[in-house]
Amino acid sequence: MRNVLNRVIASPLVLLILLFAVGSCRRIPDIPVEQLKTKYNIKPTDFVAIGGMNVHYRDEGPANDSVPLVLIHGTGSNLFTWNEWTQSLKDKHRIIRFDLPGFGLTGPHPTDDYTQEIYLNFLHSFLQERGVERCILAGNSLGGEITWQYAMKYPDQVKKMILIGAAGYPTQSQDVPVSYIIMRLPLLREVFEKATTREVIRNSLHYLYADTTKVTDSLVTLYYDMTRREGNREALTERMESIGEDGPWNQLPSIKTPTLLIWGKQDRLIPLEYGQRFDKDLPNSTLVVIPNAGHMPMEETPEQSVKAARRFIEEPGPFF
Template identity: 45%
Template sequence: MKAAFKKKYILYIVLVVLLLLIKGAVYSDISVKDLKAEYANEHSKFVEVDGMQVHYRDEGKGFPIVLIHGTASSLHTWNDWTTELTQTNRVIRMDLPAFGITGPNKNADYSIKSYTNFLHQFLMKMNLDKFYLAGNSLGGNIAWNYTAEHPEKIEKLILVDASGLPTNKPQPAIFKMAKTPVLSSLFLYVTPKIFIKKNMKEVYGDETKITDDLVTRYHKMALRVGNRQAFIDRAKIDFKLGEKTNLNKLKSIQTPTLLIWGAKDNWIPLKSVGIKMDSILPNSKLVVLENSGHVPMEENPEESLVVLKEFIEIR
């Protein structure tokens, strides 16, 4: 045991040295002021929820659609959907706690229960009685949990490569790093841009669509003051403890539900999660996008929008 323990820490030290040798690997935090200057726009607003200044955008007119992003992302992941949907609907999206310009939750609680409570408080401030709710990945997990608890609010539910069921796969490297002693501490200072790009290549089905601007945005959002520690705190949460509860909640959802899934999703696979989720939900329809990975709304917005608009009957 001692020998194995020693080998692990020697490996950690080697990794530390290698990372430090990467040019530009060490990055300072980016202030909220600087991020606002670059990534907020005329539609950006801020509302206080649980002591956080939550960055959100509320655009367009018509029946409301609420969009929730996934882990390490931001409201910008819905840019293309929003451009199209605001022609017919009111579109509301926010940066979740721990991500984007919103930043960390002061209580460092990133459980699904905490996120669902956050969403409820946020939507109360938006004065919404009835709306469509869409979420990707973590955002999808939050969306269906919210729907199970507040079914009267949701006209239709859209889950895009949503989490919440076992994937039967090892966790992505970025989560393993965040859980590992020494490496997690290193993550607070060493966050190379190339590492962000590597993770995006795992997320996209077609890596040629990953632009420099896209990588830069994800990278800068990760460097927002407090976001790196928040990512570590969230990665330590064991979501497997709620598997039985998740099954019961999914079975209880009677809301018409559209599942949009990328066939090339390596993080939350179609076979082990998408198809199973469709079989559990009582009133769902699964549409598979053959050329998409984990974020179809970002990677293939036109194709995914056709499916969405048909579901919510936008002509």
């Protein structure tokens, strides 16, 4: 990523064009959260107060399931990314999902801090509030990094974990969307914050999906709306500042938690080689590769990915 940034910075023409865009583009307006609540039929009971925020969440399935499945989305996403998994699993399992601070209907963190420590503390407070003493954690991308770091910090609270295109290792990917680069450059962040069009969102989803025909207009609208929730664009660019912070990835072999790794074979953001690296470093892991999926197989190929997850959740002992 750093090499890509350096190449952009070193290009005067690119800088000139983008700086002109900062000054000339009109800001696409935010969407008030109350308007989004109405549009997506969100009830007052779908929120819980945590750390000065009204956190948007869902708690579904059997209430007597003492070890629920807790689902954590990735950067720029929201709890709706888990819709298909939830529908498939909530007949037998309690499923808890939420919008992380800075995303979805939860909106910005009061301190504008989006480091891993903040997210780990938030998750701990959220689980305490919901009365969850032990759970199965599953996370995609940023959510995956939160998952394995939480399992490292609170091993007794995590019975099993599922990492889907998980972040956490230093990456060298050269193939990233222009919007990702812009959000990492302080002088150009305002381009994204002012001019986040539907096409920017559509292009980002095309990058994250293997099969772009699955990027429907309704999916683009959902992500476009949630990105434009008051404060979320600024929060996203703040979050991008924390991406790449040096984490405890060298301590992964210390995690004994049974782990299922689900990776899209065509993941361009965090390629399969990182899934293989997790599989090598985690002492109690199994890697399942979804051939026709990109970075978010739980959303792009829900039937295939949830099948592996269900088996991992429900079968005791060794997996596969």
